[in-house]
Amino acid sequence: MNSEQEEQEREPFRCPVCGSTEFEEDRTRAELICRECGTVIEEEMIEESASRRAFTSEEREKIERTGSPVTYTQPGRGMRTEVGRSGELRNLPPEKRGQYYRIQKWQRRLDESRDRKMSYARTEFERLIATLNLPRSMLEEVNRLYEKALDKNIVKGRRIENIVGALVYIIARNQGNPRSLDEISEAANISKRDLGKTYRYIARELDLRIVPVNPEDFIPRYSNKLGLSGETQARARKIIFDARDEGLLSGRSPEGIVGSAIYVASLLEGEDITQRRIADEIGITEVTIRKGYNNIAEGLGLEDELEEARK
DNA sequence: AAGACGAAAGTGGTTGA
DNA sequence: TCAACAACTTTCGTCTT
Numbered sequence: 001m002n003s004e005q006e007e008q009e010r011e012p013f014r015c016p017v018c019g020s021t022e023f024e025e026d027r028t029r030a031e032l033i034c035r036e037c038g039t040v041i042e043e044e045m046i047e048e049s050a051s052r053r054a055f056t057s058e059e060r061e062k063i064e065r066t067g068s069p070v071t072y073t074q075p076g077r078g079m080r081t082e083v084g085r086s087g088e089l090r091n092l093p094p095e096k097r098g099q100y101y102r103i104q105k106w107q108r109r110l111d112e113s114r115d116r117k118m119s120y121a122r123t124e125f126e127r128l129i130a131t132l133n134l135p136r137s138m139l140e141e142v143n144r145l146y147e148k149a150l151d152k153n154i155v156k157g158r159r160i161e162n163i164v165g166a167l168v169y170i171i172a173r174n175q176g177n178p179r180s181l182d183e184i185s186e187a188a189n190i191s192k193r194d195l196g197k198t199y200r201y202i203a204r205e206l207d208l209r210i211v212p213v214n215p216e217d218f219i220p221r222y223s224n225k226l227g228l229s230g231e232t233q234a235r236a237r238k239i240i241f242d243a244r245d246e247g248l249l250s251g252r253s254p255e256g257i258v259g260s261a262i263y264v265a266s267l268l269e270g271e272d273i274t275q276r277r278i279a280d281e282i283g284i285t286e287v288t289i290r291k292g293y294n295n296i297a298e299g300l301g302l303e304d305e306l307e308e309a310r311k
Numbered sequence: 312a313a314g315a316c317g318a319a320a321g322t323g324g325t326t327g328a
Numbered sequence: 329t330c331a332a333c334a335a336c337t338t339t340c341g342t343c344t345t
Contacts, residue, residue, distance in 0.1 A: 193323085251334070274314065285337055290316065 114150060117160060121146050124164045124188075131187045132179050133221075134172055142167045145206060154205045158198065161190050166199035170208055178213050180255055182283040215249070215257040216240045218282075223262060225281055228271060235265035239296060248299040252292065255284050260292025264302065267309045 125142050129135075145167050149155050155163055165188035172179050185192040203210050216237050223233045239261045243249055249257055259282045266273045275286040297303050 196324090253335070256336075276314075286315080287317080287338085288336060291336085 117150065117155070118147070121160055121164055124161065125168065128164060128168050128184070128187055132168070132172070132183060134168070134177060134179070138168070138171055138175070141171050145171070145208075148206060149202065152205060154202070159190070159194075161188055162194050162198040163202065164188065165190050165195050166202045169195065169199050170203055170210065173213060174209070174211050176214070176217055178217050178254075180218075180283060182255075213254040215254040215261070218254065218258040219262070222258060222278075222281055226262070226273060226277060228262065228266060228273065229269065232262070232265045232269040232271055235269055236261040239264055239300070242300055243296055246299050248295055253284075253288075255282050256288045256292050258282065259284050259289045260296055263289050263293055264296050264306070267306055268302075270309065 122143060125139060125146075129138055129142075142164075146155075146163065149163060149167075165184050168188075169179065169181065169184050181192050181195055185195045188195070202208070219233050219236050219240075223236070236258070240249070240257060243257070243261070259278050263273070263275060263278055275289045279286045279289055297306055
């Protein structure tokens, strides 16, 4: 399965849209972006290899370690604490034996329950990351954090789906490749409300830093789904940057911001796209787009230009 | 008929006492 | 914990093309 990925486009690769061979590589996002037209070539390039970034001391340790690393994607990890062994039991007085057998049984059940949870979580991670088009390199991290959550005993009583969704949400977001709560709750079949609560809870309990979402991180994905040109995407990006400089962004949801920016950009670039299509794709309402539209037009003094653009 | 506009009322989340 | 508040949604009537 790996060889197949490696065979794929080795030599001079051309952008299918404009034929350029110049590309921007975005490792954290696993995307290749054409320098000419902004087309996103591949949403799922393969893993990052040797050079990885380390955010935490654990990650740094993992990178610097030589030899084969402990992998969090394999079940069990080969280590386990056992309660007693049968040989030792022979020396025990008969009345104590029963106790030990019982303890062994509990231990076995705990282990089994833990393994069951782990392997269910693992397949769920795989499925989620695949359907959300996220880089597979995220798997190690989410599995590691899930184990940590199990160790800290903060999973009990919660649905695994919620925990899994929450971890994917947090990691995707922190790695600059965010998915919205709507997207994840839909893909994971959980309610947006529960997901929101769970991810905050998990972040607090595991001491995970939550970085603010950059609205511009949503641009390539949504623009591609809407079939917008690279010019429009670049324009939308610029609009968001300018709006940020003018302090027009604070307090507004990233979805609303990116929706408005895309709408304004598409008008300025002469691509017709309706508010409705953008709103549906992003999962917001037209009203929100209009609010943001007015805000941007006013704040950036684009009224005349926009007036000109719609004819 | 389709899209854009904005008012009005309701919802969930954040903040500060 | 409660109330106030802003952003956002839902719904709907109106205007423009």
